[in-house]
Amino acid sequence: xxxxxxxxxxxxxxxxxxxHLARQESRIPLDLPVADASVDQPPxxxxxxxxxxxxxxxxxxxxxVDRAMLDRLLQSHRAEHGEDxxxxxxxxxxxxxxxxxxxxxxASAAGLWNASFAVYQETR
Numbered sequence: 001x002x003x004x005x006x007x008x009x010x011x012x013x014x015x016x017x018x019x020h021l022a023r024q025e026s027r028i029p030l031d032l033p034v035a036d037a038s039v040d041q042p043p044x045x046x047x048x049x050x051x052x053x054x055x056x057x058x059x060x061x062x063x064x065v066d067r068a069m070l071d072r073l074l075q076s077h078r079a080e081h082g083e084d085x086x087x088x089x090x091x092x093x094x095x096x097x098x099x100x101x102x103x104x105x106x107a108s109a110a111g112l113w114n115a116s117f118a119v120y121q122e123t124r
Contacts, residue, residue, distance in 0.1 A: 046081040046085045046086060047088050048073070048074065048077045048086065048087045048088070048112075049087075049089075049090060050070070050087065050088070050089050050090070050103055051090045052091035052095050052099060052100060052103070053092060054094050056095070056099050058070060060073055067102065071106055071109070071110065074106055074109075074110035075110045077110070078110050078111050078112055083111055083113070084114060085112055086114045087103075087107045087114065087115045087116070088115075088116050088117070088118055089103055089104075089115065089116070089118070090117075091117070091118075
């Protein structure tokens with residue numbers, strides 16, 4: 001009975017840590033682009049978030065990634081969640097489209113078509 005309780009506690013700790021990392025991903029301070037309108041939907045649990053910083057660095061789950069690693073992560077995400085899995089790109093508003101376009105191409109090459117951009121909507 002004791003080993004089973006240990007396993008259950010380890011699983012609880014694992015899920016607490018992984019959910020904390022998922023919530024932390026959308027709290028990285030970026031100066032998001034402003035949009036006139038947005039669709040207010042709760043993010044699905046299978047969303048893959050990529051942060052793009054003003055210096056052009058890409059970050060996934062708190063780790064800086066390069067193109068090869070991003071390709072592997074996207075393919076793994078598709079294998080785990082299917083072709084309807086979502087990709088969300090959070091980018092600083094000063095980042096040029098030329099730095100974001102390779103992310104869209106990589107997602108497309110991995111078979112992920114459901115891509116969205118995180119934006120800030122000004123209140124009037």
